[in-house]
Amino acid sequence: MKRLLILCLVAAIILFFVCSSCFAVLDIKGKAFTNSIGMKFVRIEPGTFIMGQERGGDWDEKPVHKVKISRPFYMGVTELTNTQYEKLCPEHNKYRGEWGLSKGDNEAVIFVSWNDAVEFCRILSKKEGVSYRLPTEAEWEYACRAGTSTAYYTGSELPKEFYKHQKGGWEPTPVDLTVGRTRPSPWGLYDMHGNVEEWCYDWYGPYEQAEQTDPAGRSDGDFRVSRGGSHNTLVKYLRSANRMATLPEDKHWMLGFRVVIGEESEMQTLPEPEQEEWSADVRQENYFWSGKNPSEPYFSGPVPYVKVPDDSQGPMFSRHNHDPALTWCNNGDLFAIWYSCESENGWELCVLASRLRCGEKEWLPAAPFWDGPDRNDHAPGLLRDKDGTIYHFNGLSAASRYRKNLVLIMRVSEDNGASWSRARIINPTRGLPNQPIPSTIVTNEGYFVVPCDWPWHEDGRATGLWISRDKGHSWEMAPGRIAGIHAALAQLYYGGLLAIGRASDIDGRMAKSVSIDMGRSWSYSASIFPSIGGGQRAVLLKLKGGELLLVSFGKDMKRIYPDGKEVKVSGLYAALSYNEGRSWPVRKLVTPGGPPGKFDGGAHTDDFILSETSAEPRGYMDGLQTPDGMIHLISSKLYYTFNLAWLKEGQTRLEF
Incomplete structure (x- = not known):
């Protein structure tokens, strides 16, 4: 009996301390509060507000x-400062001054991930016995508005005193991030507009019309919300209603946080949104690739695979759709992704997807695939493993622009692209090649190779290779550089790598790069192929019969007939090599021939005439060969398919 009483007493003491910790917020009195590490807080009273912005949002x-x-x-009252954060997380001191930002004690802490911020709250809660956490997105906007309904709590415009280089750029311009120097909100909060972005508790997701009480975003997702905008950002992204988000492990020069004291219980989350059409009703049975008679020439297309409604301004954009990647699925479907935007440098740039179901002739309408909100997602790539697992690679920017602003992410699908894992950052270091090129390959050794553009340098433009030798679990950057950006890549029979790049021409021809040591070093020479420029990207494929296929663009080319007659031709062509790229005896314009027809190539291509002598003049190409031997190509908007019998058909030759 005595032992039972002791156990009950111990349990009661434990319960008391647990409850005290959970509900200590109720013991804080008054309008303001300062904690043990000097963080100041103000009390935010309950209330209602209209969340979002109808006009101008x-x-x-x-x-x-x-x-x-x-x-x-x-x-x-303010964002966390370096001094406050480092009292509990002293190792963060190494980030002071990165990119020339946030050196001082009272400047807002940056280079803090969502995970870091949550861990700080956990440590501080344990230290003080008070429930610290990140604000929900709704709490943040409610507090920022402070009873106002205008774009900013200052009115329809934000005064210049809040501006800290409110422009986009390829890299940040150093500014002072000292907290609390601009006028406070009506509720006594500083820097709610600008200075640094602030992490929120929620998973990002679309809004719903119904009234909500204490909402906390979606139940799951890829991205955690951030609010308030930042230095080096256009001022419209500093509005009270503006929403941003990124991966919870991401950290960069724009991201900081502030905390709240409040209970987490009874927060309301919304379920995940409905499936997009490309992910719905995806057949999972394997397809038997019987195909057409390979000896009979076959050509089909072009037909559009990019189907975005006119006047779309989010979440899809009709103005500019570009830079595609293509793969095939075990169920016989083709799956394509590409980016969509108003401007290639814009915050709004996102990734869309479509699917060509097995046996169908029309691609599904486009739908959103992946989008870091108000982050430039430049650019997508797909890789298919030998077992049919599909990998999605993408750059994720700190804000607008790309190049030095990107980290590299990876997602995985094991069900023919119907569902995808959460994104994982596989290279967190900005300033390295993190802009994927779709010419991904799985080598004979089983290595994954993902080409990425190097950030452009004065000494030339180049492509780097990320390589994984363990099916995507770990990655390393090969030290060598391919000559040219947007490089088309293939593995040769003996295991070497061959690449053809843009914008690093040799003797007026596209540069050819060859590596015999898996990208550690390269030799360079001129290819036979005409130089290409803006709005053009080549594709290089190793076909299942061992041939190499290159598809690219040329102008002022000649088609030569057996009788010596010459006809000037231009546009998209295909070239075939039987000897590892030493010669390319088969060359043909990619056109069905027949009467001239007008087509819309989208993106940088726009309208063009397709005829016997003119093919698509530009576009970013990707392509593949399915197990039935068919070759599938996509440009910035159009889809073509043909077989080798068609490519070899005819007795003319193409001269560059």
């Missing part, structure tokens, strides 16, 4: 909807 700020905040909470 981005597409993801709609539908505007009524939100009730049912309980009071305390919010940090």
